[in-house]
Amino acid sequence: MxxxxxxxxxxxxxxxxxxxxxxxxxxxxxxxxxxxxxxxxxxxxxxxxxxxxxxxxxxxxxxxxxxxxxxxxxxxxxxxxxxxxxxxxxxxxxxxxxxxxxxxxxxxxxxxxxxxxxxxxxxxxxxxxxxxxxxxxxxxxxxxxxxxxxxxxxxxxxxxxxxxxxxxxxxxxxINFEEADRLKTEKPGFTEPYILFCGRLTGVKHPERVIQAFCAGSFQEKYSLVILGIGELENELKTMAVSYGVGGKVYFRGWEKNVYKWMANADLLLLTSDTEGLSMVVIEALYCKCPVVSVRNSGTEKVMRGELKKYLCDSSVEGIVEKMKEGLRNYPEILPNYTEPYxxxxxxxxxxxxxxxxxxxxx
CATH class of the missing domain: 3.40.50.2000 (Glycogen Phosphorylase B;)
Known part of the structure; x- marks a missing residue:
């Protein structure tokens, strides 16, 4: 054996x-x-x-x-x-x-x-x-x-x-496509339209940008923000959400065993880190047909090619908000060739x- x-x-x-x-x-x-x-x-x-x-x-x-x-x-x-x-x-x-x-x-x-x-x-x-x-x-x-x-x-x-x-x-x-297909059919038990962040709540992932952009773009008027992940910044982020007046629309769900069900039902996934080796979160979200907006880095540029390039942005709050609005308004068909190599x-x-x-x- x-x-x-x-x-x-x-x-x-x-x-x-x-x-x-x-x-x-x-x-x-x-x-x-x-x-x-x-x-x-x-x-x-x-x-x-x-x-x-x-x-x-x-x-x-x-x-x-x-x-x-x-x-x-x-x-x-x-x-x-x-x-x-x-x-x-x-x-x-x-x-x-x-x-x-x-x-x-x-x-x-x-x-x-x-x-x-x-x-x-x-x-x-x-x-x-x-x-x-x-x-x-x-x-x-x-x-x-x-x-x-x-x-x-x-x-x-x-x-x-x-x-x-x-x-x-x-x-x-x-990605284990067979396993992902099974897991993404589950329901997250969350009925509101939502924007998703999935990742460690640490400095290198810059999760604070997610809350800043969510508030700056007034997305709380139509969407909730669901944050999946744990890390040393969790309490600071919760305080930030309250101080920005969106505490009631930001849901911290902690560590989640099945991220696919959340991706498959999200209106948009947002990635805000400046550096990624290869962003599995982006690949998995695209496999679940979830629109993705990401801060531009070498790890996501390799994945978000062709029509998806336009949904890469700079790290400024204004740049993120602009691409989020565009992604929520009009996102191209997510073709299998984006995820097949994985x-x-x-x-x-x-x-x-x-x-x-x-x-x-x-x-």
Whole structure:
């Protein structure tokens, strides 16, 4: 039986986490024995019951100095777990996901076996263009196989951090279309017309722009605003909504297991982050035939092509409001070709091929 191992910080809310869960569930249903190794505890996604989940520590979060003080112990535990898994048979796929996990994997005895999957641009990290950070990235990923989830993420590693082109590949993130078709038929239990924001309530996603634009465009006269997600800015955003006089029209629904049902019934989805590796939210919304307006960034420009380009905007409140009004008034037909490249079947096939190619060539 084939084996696949995914290593990641946790399975809490986030785009990379959703991607790993999509891949893992799909492979387990196809008869692949899947193990997910998490640095710390926290699961908010539904997993196939036969997937094995291993935690390297019992904490629900690692932060601050703990990143450094606990690294050695985590490396030891990872070596032990991977040794146990690989002793029972060959692994056909081993991926590392997110920066801290990549560091632990890089320090392990299995450093040269993994595919290092980059889900975002490095510019979300402070001082990402400093000389020291560039040196760190070259050490971390140099002579390793790196996967960018979009061409822009892969190009950044080559052009900015000077990794060798033959060690960097692009594999687009996946949607399980069959699963999405099932989930989007459910009803959200929300009867008012609404505009949707779906994402982590953190600074990098700029959710404050959503409330500012909602108020500035007087959208509350016809629509509600539904916000799906959790994060450190939640209380601040709730206060902002009240102070703008739209508190009664803004609904914070927290973390949502099934985003597809909300997308399928929304009048518009709004994305307001300045940077995205590859925006799964945009791809999923388009698959649900939901009109999308997004702040222009390299991660959404690759998805919103052709007629959809005109619904990309600058990050100003005025620019967002203008495109929201246009999108609500007149949005083109969302064709299947916008989302077809993101098939989970195509995604995992590419991963298996690249893993075999990498390990065969590194023997």
């Amino acid at each position: 084939k084996k696949a191992v995914f290593i990641i910080n946790s399975l809490q809310n986030g785009g990379a986490e959703r991607v790993v869960v999509t891949q893992a569930n799909y492979l387990q249903k196809k008869g692949v024995a899947v193990t997910i190794i998490c640095i710390h505890r926290g699961i908010q996604y539904e997993l196939h019951p036969e997937i094995s989940v291993v935690y390297l520590c019992d904490d629900t979060e690692i932060s601050g100095l703990s990143y450094f003080t606990r690294a050695v112990g985590l490396v030891r535990k990872l070596n032990r777990e991977l040794g146990r898994i690989m002793k029972d048979g060959d692994v056909s796929l081993l991926t590392s996901n997110l920066l801290f996990t990549d560091l632990i994997v890089r320090l392990s005895g299995y450093s040269d076996k993994a595919l290092y999957v980059l889900h975002a641009h490095q510019d979300i990290v402070p001082f990402s263009h400093s000389f020291l950070y560039k040196m760190f990235i070259r050490w971390l990923y140099g002579k390793r196989q790196v996967i960018g989830v979009s061409t822009s993420v892969a190009d950044e590693m080559i052009n900015v951090y000077h990794l060798k082109p033959d060690t960097v590949k692009t594999v687009l993130n996946p 098939s989970v079947d195509r995604n995992v096939k590419s991963y298996f091929e690249l893993y075999k190619e990498w390990n065969d060539s590194s023997v």
